[in-house]
Amino acid sequence: MSAAGKPAPRKLPGSLDTNRRLDRWLRINRNETITVYPGKVEYGQGILTAFTQIVAEELDVKLARIQVARTDTSYSPDEGTTAGSRSLQEGGEALRHASAEARQLLLDKAARQLGVSLEQLTVDDGLITARSGGSVSYWKLASDDLLAREASGDAAPKSPALHTIVGASAPRLDFPGKMTGAPSYIQDLDRPGMLHGRVVRPPSYGARLLELDEAGVRAMPGVRAVVRDGNFVGVVTDREDQAVRALNRLRRTTQWEEQATLPETLDPRFLLQEASKDEVVSEIRDDTAAAGAATRLQAEYTRPYIAHASLGPSCALARMDGNRYHIWTHSQGVYPLRKDLAALLDTSEENIVVEHHEGAGCYGHNGADDAALDAALLARAAPGNVVRVQWMRDDEFAWEPYGPAMVVRMDAQLDGSGNVVDWRHDVWSNGHTARTNWQSATRNSTLLAARHLAQPLPPPAPANPPLPAGGAQRNAIPLYVFPNQRITNHYIERAPLRVAALRSLGAHTNVFALESFLDELALVAGADPVEFRLRHLKDARARAVIEAAATLAGWRSREKGNGTRGRGIGFARYKSQAAYAAVIVEVEIAGDVRVCRAWSAIDAGLTVNPDGIINQTEGGIIQAASWTLKEQVRYEPERVLTRGWADYPILTFSEAPVIEVKVVNRPDEMTLGAAEAVQGPTAAAIGNAVCNAIGVRLRDMPFTRERVLAALA
Amino acid sequence: MSIALNVNGQTRNVTADPETPLLYVLRNDLQLKGARFGCGTGHCGTCTVIIDGKAVPSCDLPVSAASGKAITTLEGLATNGTLHPLQQAFLDEQAAQCGYCVSGIIMAAKALLDANPQADDAAIRAALNGNLCRCGTHHRILRAVRRAAATAGGAQ
Numbered sequence: 001m002s003a004a005g006k007p008a009p010r011k012l013p014g015s016l017d018t019n020r021r022l023d024r025w026l027r028i029n030r031n032e033t034i035t036v037y038p039g040k041v042e043y044g045q046g047i048l049t050a051f052t053q054i055v056a057e058e059l060d061v062k063l064a065r066i067q068v069a070r071t072d073t074s075y076s077p078d079e080g081t082t083a084g085s086r087s088l089q090e091g092g093e094a095l096r097h098a099s100a101e102a103r104q105l106l107l108d109k110a111a112r113q114l115g116v117s118l119e120q121l122t123v124d125d126g127l128i129t130a131r132s133g134g135s136v137s138y139w140k141l142a143s144d145d146l147l148a149r150e151a152s153g154d155a156a157p158k159s160p161a162l163h164t165i166v167g168a169s170a171p172r173l174d175f176p177g178k179m180t181g182a183p184s185y186i187q188d189l190d191r192p193g194m195l196h197g198r199v200v201r202p203p204s205y206g207a208r209l210l211e212l213d214e215a216g217v218r219a220m221p222g223v224r225a226v227v228r229d230g231n232f233v234g235v236v237t238d239r240e241d242q243a244v245r246a247l248n249r250l251r252r253t254t255q256w257e258e259q260a261t262l263p264e265t266l267d268p269r270f271l272l273q274e275a276s277k278d279e280v281v282s283e284i285r286d287d288t289a290a291a292g293a294a295t296r297l298q299a300e301y302t303r304p305y306i307a308h309a310s311l312g313p314s315c316a317l318a319r320m321d322g323n324r325y326h327i328w329t330h331s332q333g334v335y336p337l338r339k340d341l342a343a344l345l346d347t348s349e350e351n352i353v354v355e356h357h358e359g360a361g362c363y364g365h366n367g368a369d370d371a372a373l374d375a376a377l378l379a380r381a382a383p384g385n386v387v388r389v390q391w392m393r394d395d396e397f398a399w400e401p402y403g404p405a406m407v408v409r410m411d412a413q414l415d416g417s418g419n420v421v422d423w424r425h426d427v428w429s430n431g432h433t434a435r436t437n438w439q440s441a442t443r444n445s446t447l448l449a450a451r452h453l454a455q456p457l458p459p460p461a462p463a464n465p466p467l468p469a470g471g472a473q474r475n476a477i478p479l480y481v482f483p484n485q486r487i488t489n490h491y492i493e494r495a496p497l498r499v500a501a502l503r504s505l506g507a508h509t510n511v512f513a514l515e516s517f518l519d520e521l522a523l524v525a526g527a528d529p530v531e532f533r534l535r536h537l538k539d540a541r542a543r544a545v546i547e548a549a550a551t552l553a554g555w556r557s558r559e560k561g562n563g564t565r566g567r568g569i570g571f572a573r574y575k576s577q578a579a580y581a582a583v584i585v586e587v588e589i590a591g592d593v594r595v596c597r598a599w600s601a602i603d604a605g606l607t608v609n610p611d612g613i614i615n616q617t618e619g620g621i622i623q624a625a626s627w628t629l630k631e632q633v634r635y636e637p638e639r640v641l642t643r644g645w646a647d648y649p650i651l652t653f654s655e656a657p658v659i660e661v662k663v664v665n666r667p668d669e670m671t672l673g674a675a676e677a678v679q680g681p682t683a684a685a686i687g688n689a690v691c692n693a694i695g696v697r698l699r700d701m702p703f704t705r706e707r708v709l710a711a712l713a
Numbered sequence: 714m715s716i717a718l719n720v721n722g723q724t725r726n727v728t729a730d731p732e733t734p735l736l737y738v739l740r741n742d743l744q745l746k747g748a749r750f751g752c753g754t755g756h757c758g759t760c761t762v763i764i765d766g767k768a769v770p771s772c773d774l775p776v777s778a779a780s781g782k783a784i785t786t787l788e789g790l791a792t793n794g795t796l797h798p799l800q801q802a803f804l805d806e807q808a809a810q811c812g813y814c815v816s817g818i819i820m821a822a823k824a825l826l827d828a829n830p831q832a833d834d835a836a837i838r839a840a841l842n843g844n845l846c847r848c849g850t851h852h853r854i855l856r857a858v859r860r861a862a863a864t865a866g867g868a869q
Binding site: 043044045046171172174175176178179180181182183184185187188190221239240241244309310311312313358359360361363390392393611615616618619620621622623626644645646650651652653654656657658659 | 729745747752757787800810811838839846847852854
């Protein structure tokens with residue numbers, strides 16, 4: 001009971017709890033279709049296709065009848081950000097239960113109309129038929145008031161045993177358009193009379209604007225406005241090519257004063273010298289077990305800053321009319337963005353409509369939201385006009401928030417039988433999320449241009465979500481059963497480089513360290529890596545994916561590399577509470593490390609779209625292989641040096657592995673997101689395979705040719 | 714100035730600065746959004762089109778240099794509503810995630826298969842090395858191109 005004496009509202013599944021009206025989620029249309037209103041957004045992960053499967057399944061209609069409305073603050077449920085592989089748990093569960101309840105309401109109405117009991121009724125593609133004869137369709141029954149009510153939570157979804165659509169691979173809804181060149185992305189939006197904008201970013205984080213040749217640029221063809229607000233400079237033109245020409249001229253002629261604000265070294269170990277707030281996040285003690293310690297091993301693992309490096313540079317459109325704004329964005333969260341924009345544009349949230357359009361894959365918090373503020377600031381210089389802004393590639397690399405650099409130290413002891421009896425894992429990192437902190441007493445904004453305005457709002461200190469998910473400490477707590485363990489997060493507040501959530505957050509590095517170190521211990525213990533893992537693991541689902549991956553790969557106990565080729569395994573349960581995945585890779589080393597093949601088994605609970613999980617797993621393995629083998633943001637004390645693909649090579653077609661994925665379906669378990677399960681296991685599997693192949697342990701990512709040669713020397 | 718372009722078999726006249734990259738003209742003047750901006754320096758392949766049989770980036774090619782040549786974009790591949798075998802193969806293999814790279818990759822693959830219908834895996838990989846995919850769908854894309862090659866090979 002609450003303080004006021006009223007019962008607290010019943011807890012409803014997923015995002016239905018915070019968006020309780022059924023008509024926020026679904027509409028049954030008289031034209032024999034159903035419209036779904038998700039608050040989660042598509043960025044290439046296939047989430048909208050999975051949502052249509054869930055709704056079609058619960059409502060017993062064909063997939064083709066389901067339409068998906070774009071996410072828009074005018075009408076969509078507020079589901080915060082689309083992140084953390086939580087879309088199926090939050091949005092999917094809401095839609096599952098809302099659809100089950102809609103079906104129940106339709107059946108109740110049909111029973112009344114047909115004068116039969118509910119038990120008499122069956123549904124086939126929206127047609128409700130009574131066994132005794134008589135039928136009526138959803139489309140006839142649908143009325144505006146039918147779903148105009150709060151969910152009760154009383155309608156149980158279907159038993160998974162009855163599923164025919166959920167659990168079967170469904171082709172992606174968006175692919176036919178994408179394969180034929182149809183406008184598909186925010187970058188493709190065009191509005192009549194649309195103007196084009198570009199922002200002249202400072203040359204570096206600490207730069208201050210000294211001199212701007214406004215008059216010269218205003219005289220260029222097509223230039224509508226030159227915008228200056230503190231260190232924020234932009235231009236608005238009629239044509240896009242004119243905007244790029246004006247940008248290039250401004251880049252050449254604008255004078256800035258720079259300062260050295262970045263670390264002196266590219267080695268992530270600079271983090272060890274930074275002030276940190278230390279927190280023991282897990283401690284288990286068993287003195288009897290500890291007394292059996294016979295061998296101690298210590299090791300240190302690092303990852304540099306890495307970039308999201310979306311293939312499509314950040315883009316947004318904006319229109320200002322008086323104090324009202326319309327924003328078109330590929331943000332991960334239209335409602336949080338609206339709140340951030342209202343604070344900076346001196347207007348209220350009600351005066352801003354934020355409309356989502358898909359961008360290129362973002363893999364976390366990149367420049368999408370920043371571009372929205374850029375567009376809004378430039379739109380103020382051309383009232384009533386739509387202004388489109390797209391970042392140039394060099395700005396995307398230089399100004400996106402990176403995945404933080406990390407250092408992890410491991411320290412463990414084995415007993416005489418080769419069992420782990422003591423385990424320590426210490427993480428040094430910035431926080432991994434950088435959303436505006438609305439609780440902070442100091443006003444701040446995550447949006448890039450905010451810090452450049454004449455009245456700037458500083459960026460928030462990057463923070464970590466709390467455990468069990470965590471940020472820097474994500475997946476630092478092992479799933480393995482170790483009688484003694486102490487896991488410590490050394491949180492570093494000062495962030496010299498701009499950082500934010502990158503797919504899997506700290507899990508990539510923590511699992512890399514944990515699972516590499518486990519192989520180091522197995523080697524000392526003379527144990528097979530698969531057996532060594534199983535020996536320390538009680539969780540049946542964890543054991544099952546490791547065993548399934550080993551079977552898929554034809555793993556042989558204590559298999560040995562041949563001096564150039566070898567295989568290794570990595571495992572994790574993502575966020576310690578989500579999907580289970582094991583990855584085995586085969587590497588070939590000829591100077592460069594190449595991942596030739598990969599095998600993975602993944603358990604994401606009840607499977608919605610098997611091919612969707614396979615696609616995410618394959619892509620996760622390839623992207624993580626790219627991070628692990630090749631990627632590092634480069635900088636010098638004054639400025640970021642990574643400006644283009646030539647500075648930031650990623651895995652190419654010649655280097656891509658052949659991959660086999662086994663999906664372990666768990667019909668009785670909650671559906672879990674699958675997009676971030678394999679990044680950590682892949683990194684560790686590569687490190688373990690390299691060691692298996694050539695007998696040296698690589699502990700610093702990326703595993704470049706130079707590092708391989710140095711390790712062999 | 715007015716520039717005549719031959720795009721997907723049609724003559725199109727555009728008024729643009731001759732130095733304007735072809736990509737901006739295709740996307741903004743001709744409303745062909747299939748080729749996409751990725752880097753502006755010819756490093757990523759998202760803007761790939763076929764000009765006189767060769768796959769080239771359109772982001773750093775002045776529009777004047779494309780005048781008088783046969784330009785094909787993704788929009789020009791389907792004939793009378795029938796998808797090109799590559800497009801069909803990409804659908805059959807579900808060979809994308811975000812799909813931003815796919816337009817350029819299909820064009821690069823088409824130029825390859827037009828010149829070498831029997832292209833093997835190594836040739837396909839080499840031909841696609843100028844095209845980046847950040848989602849990591851390489852494995853599926855290679856399968857799709859091999860499938861299209863097999864279809865085309867079988868048809869001959």
